[in-house]
Amino acid sequence: MGSNMAECHPVGFQWVMEAKRRGATVIHVDPRYTRTSANASLYVPIRAGTDIAFLGGIVNYILQNGREFREYVTAYTNAATILREDFRDTEDLSGLFSGWDPEQGAYDPASWQYEGMVAKPAVGMREVTVPVGERDGHRGDEPEPEQDPTLEHPRCVFQILKRHFSRYTPEVVEQVCGVPAELFTRVAETLCQNSGRDRTTAFAYALGWTQHSVGVQNIRCAAIIQLLLGNIGRPGGGILALRGHASIQGSTDIPTLFDLLPGYLPMPHAHHHPDLDTYCRMDAPPGGYWGRMREYTVSLLRAYFGDHARADNDWGFGLLPRIDGDHSTYPTVLAMLDGRVKGFFLLGENPAVGSANSRLHRLAMAHLEWLVVRDLVEIESASFWRDAPEIASGELRTKEIPTEVFFLPAAAHAEKDGTFTNTQRLLQWHERAVEPRGDCRSELWFMYHLGRRIREKLAGSSDPRDQAILALTWDYPTRGPYQDPDAEAVLAEINGYGPSGPLSTFTELKDDGTTSCGCWIYCGCFAGGVNQAARKKPGREQSWVAPEWGWAWPANRRILYNRASADPQGRPWSERKRYIWWDATAGRWTGHDVADIKADMAPDYRPGPGARAEMLLRGDEPFVMQADGKAWLFAPAGLRDGPLPVHYEPHESPFDNPLYEQRANPARQRFERSENRTNRDRRRFPYVLTSYRLTEHHTAGGMSRFVPFLAELQPEMFCEVSPQLAAERQLVNGGWAVITTERSAIEARVLVTDRIKPLRVGGRTVHQIGVPWHWGNRGLARGSSANDVFPILLDPNVHIQETKAATCDIRPGRLPGKEA
């Protein structure tokens, strides 16, 4: 669901095909019948933006029919945990949870907490959710949440969950999603039958789940299903996040995100985090592996600042940058449009084509003083000042654009050494095949030499704002004709060093300044001074888990939370699904993978006074990153839009919410302004619009539209419509259509296909239109950018745009000025 794996991850999809050959059932739920559907055992068409209604229906099916894996759920999730008395569900408040502040347009999540304990989140919104000074944590001297192992207490998570999802019946699924109740039930039953002690089921998702105003909650809902069915931490189970590009996993691990430091440490906040102690106390629970946050942070500061990070200067914590709000892409570009952002770096990104409301991005970049673009070719974001559609229309005039554009050609992946980190958290090293040509250089070269030159210019400065840059360790060995930094030296720095050389694993990290580590979860990738990511032992020469192919974080563990593959006593749930288990004779965990629990922690271990971090959790608690060692069916903290998923309509939808008075996600981020207006009139914009990618192109096209072998395979922007919609709007296969929203209008060639099926929703027919978003005005294959017509409207947790479900109108013909 939410993924077109065959088209967007064809290399990974070979394993789905292999599983299918061996008898696996492959189900594809998607608004469009794609090349993935063509290869699935069962295809289920769904209305775009209704995934939670569908998934919630499965949750309800499991709970109403007693199909949950009861022992797993009771032992390993927070199903038994009792919630505070003042919590109110969407059932009680017409689609809102308790804590909603209509004036702030935000939730106060205090009432979502456990009874008897404040649980801190392992990820997400950490610092604001937990009032400072309130009792937190778990065990030892700390309080414990109240539990009811019978799962009968009316305020226990299991009962709350049951009540919350009770209205997501097969009939409601049909009414909301347009999926016939019988077809839905077949999917739910298949999942239940294929889960339990002997069998496991996996979900794979991609941007079809994330790019929604409820993106995070879509995935949360899948997590609830997988936990109820016992499909997490076990072979063949899990939720596979198919990432949007090669190494996007890597770029969140070592982040390009404004609110994270490496290893998912939060970026310090200007007001909440005056010093390291407050930062660690506020943002990490005492129990579990986040209990070592101080070790991770001090080691990172030692890697960043070397001897400038000392005990007497709070380990240089004050040198780190601070955030004071949402500095993600879209608010930054809106600030640019208002003249408040002067300069912009674009490295491997083409917002003039690839960002929602791409027209607004082009207008915004025309307000910059300077812009640096590093890419393989001169993409639309580098040339907008002379050839954007707005230049042609006269809205922008080249001579009036003040932006000074620096275009720097970039080396391609075959021209540089480095790693890709894939969705399995697997680091795979690749060698440079050839030196880059001409002025093309690697990203590493650019960043290193830019930093070197800035440091030379700042040398001797006593200005406080320059001190962080001057304090950086910036001493990488270089190689080759261009003085390229040695990528292995960078990986070794990320791995980290202790007094006796390269570290082996993150539990060796200390907070006394004797260790340095660029990213705690990557610690061990250079263990023994050997590049572990470069290992390429063929699968046939090792076990089926293939631990000697590359290196997976953390600790070369291939399945996270794999303690859950054994029962509370440490025995495999079944012979067939044996993965790791407790060897009582040896007093250790053993099996096919590196155990995701302290190797000698017995299943009957119970924490005593004085225990900390992972020793605060019990030997039968597999979710070692969580404050309470349990997987969260109900999220008491960390989310901005509620502790449980709720079906809300997309921001733009032809329908009211049939389930609640609250129509759309109340916490969604809105930026209503003349350049970013919402489609309000449903009669003017009656159709559902969803964007997607094709196998033949890569994202915003910089790597594909300029290459003849790829450009010719999908040479023009097109839209996919059903024969019924084509008849309704006189659209002709192979002809032209104009798609209109309040943001803009684009033109596209028409592809009429039975693969797009009109759905019956709420008693009437709804048409969906598909638009690939690869094209722009440059390259060999050109066309309108689909993103021109989508709004900037964001999920509140991760600030991702809702481009998988919007509304539009469609008419035959071409844009003015383009008529033949």
Add this chain to the structure above:
Amino acid sequence: MRPKVGFFTDTSICIGCKACEVACKEWNLVPEDGLNFLANSYDNSGGLGADTWRHVAFVEQRGPDGVRWLMNSDVCKHCSEAACLEVCPTGAIFRTEFGTVVVQDDVCNGCGYCIPACPFGVIDRREGDGRAFKCTLCYDRLRADLEPACAKACPTKSITFGPVDELEQMARSRLEELRAQGEERARLYGLPDAGGEGVGGTASIFLLLDRPEVYGLPSQPVTPTRRLRRGWEAAAAAAGALALGVVAAVLGGRGR
């Protein structure tokens, strides 16, 4: 003599990614074949030709159970009785030590006889060049003990390269597997006893999920030189008969 090698293209696991088309073009430096939106499902290459040596066909079918989307990566069949080779007057087209059929572009004079001869419509002349081009089954790679680029790039192993007799076994057992799963319309194509009768068998075996015509493949391809042979044989027989008649007449005359 090396074993004859070729392709087994299993369309039941083809995901239509076109990696074969791209890998072929990259390796063999085949030029771009036109930036034309064809409004024919996801097919914008149109078919095999001088500048497209692998072509993925996309067939959308509407049935009682909803939509079915068939995909097939088509390629030169490297026929055992290769008409292109037989009609080539310059000897530019030859049979390699691998049993495959290759055009030598430095010998081809662009006469074009091979084009109407091919019963599959595979070979064609390159516009602006005039010479004939088609799949070489990566002759240069075979000589370096490498598999053809398309097979190498195929992520699902829908395209398998190997000795034809092994591929035939593989194809037959895969067909059985699919038939057992209820794929009633599944069939093999390109074998001496299945769709390849008229060309003496091929080095490109296909497992199709419907009739060949559905994918744009001829159902009964025949090497046209067979007809020529029959023509010559008939002519020879007639000439023989005539000669016999003459002989008989002469002899009979003598006996008179």
